Amino acid sequence: MNIDDLDLDYRLLRLFLTIYDQGSVTAAAVLLGVGQPTVSHGLERLRHVVGDPLFVRAGRGITPTAHAHDMAPRIRHMLEDMRSLTRIDQFDPNNPQHSLHCTIGANDYEAAVVLSALFACVQSLAADITFKIRPVRRKQDMVDKLRDGKLDLAITLDYGGNASDIMQRSLFDENVQCYFDPRFHPNPPDTLDRYCAASHARIVFDDDDEASAIDAALAKRGRSRRTVLQVATFDNLPRLISGTPVIATLPIRLADSVMAGYAVCRCPVVLPSYRFCQSWHVRNAASRSHQWLRDEIFRIARVIDVKKSGL
Structure with a gap:
């Protein structure tokens, strides 16, 4: 008689384990x-499938x-694995048995504004939560890394795409303002003449030296303005322009972190606000731990918004 190994289905294995635990065919049937x-x-x-009487x-x-006796623990473990396929794992941030290990795509702005608050929050939780933060320089780079699993989540500018496998949730809108050392600017650079007369520092993430939205609006x-310094990260800029007349036009929310200690004024160049979002691949949409993380980031973003509005 030719018996296929795949004849060992879930019901048959459960039947075996019930007989094994009950020590009786009658009790197992009940x-x-x-x-x-x-x-x-x-x-x-x-x-017939196993080739052993199993019970005598x-x-x-x-x-x-x-x-x-040899089969029982292996079948018990196998059935538990099979059951786990039909339920979504729960996640409790206060349960030391639960874990979340996440790779997040973000640059230093998002790290300073959002991730610093997130990281401080998780330190008081009992679950094993760890993060890897990776830079994201281009929109397509973010999408590609979310798709291939190199990133679990990304916090960036709205990438403006329509990829059906990339999900997105808005966090907040951001604007810019001028940062400067008041010792070198007794009159804030809040008029177009003073702004254009000043020396400027700017952030250039990519290798190419493209004109920014500010330069385009001035043109x-x-x-036009004179740019004397270009850097690739926000963190380096305040140290470099400290004690100089150079001004920087940067996001408003950096005032309490990266640009703390600098005087600020409105930017005389009117620009539309820009939106920051969190993005993830659909594979992580139903994950309880990832849902908790995304909700926590959204909660932090709402707190940030309230602080900015002064409400």
Whole structure:
């Protein structure tokens, strides 16, 4: 008789384990809610598949064979694995048995404004939560890394894409303002003339030296500014322009972190606000731990918004 190994299905393995635990075919039938002939037929089928009697007579009852004793713990573990396929794992940040290990794509602005608050928050939680922060320089780079699993989540400017496998949630809108050392600017650079007369520092993330939105807006008005310093990160800029007349036009939310200690004024170049979002691949959409993380980031973003509005 040719028996296929795949004849070992879930019901047959559960039947074996119930007989093993109950020590009786009759008791197993009662627990499973089926007739005794059904259990006896299943056991006979299992014997053929395994090639071992599995249970033998012992007085008025039955006792497992040595092979059945060997099978039982492995089948128990196998059934638990099979059950886990049909339920979504729960996540409790206050449960020390739960864990979340996440790689987040973010640059230093997002790290200063959002991730610093997130990291401080998780230190008081009992779950094993760890983060890896990776830079994201281009929108397509973010999408590619989310797709191939190199990133679990990204916090960036709205990438403006329509990829069906990338999900996104808005966090907040941001604007810019001027940062400067008041010792070198008794009159804040809040007029177009003073702004254009000043020396400027700017952030350039990519290797190419493209004109920024500010330069484009100035050009439309027949004006320009002189850029004397370009850096690739926000963190380096305040140290470099400290004690100089150089001004920087940067996001408002950096005033309490990266640019703390600098005087500020409105930017005389009117620009539209820009939106920051968190993005993730659909594979992580139903993950309880990832849902908790995304909700926590959104909560932090709402707190940030309230602080900015002064409400």
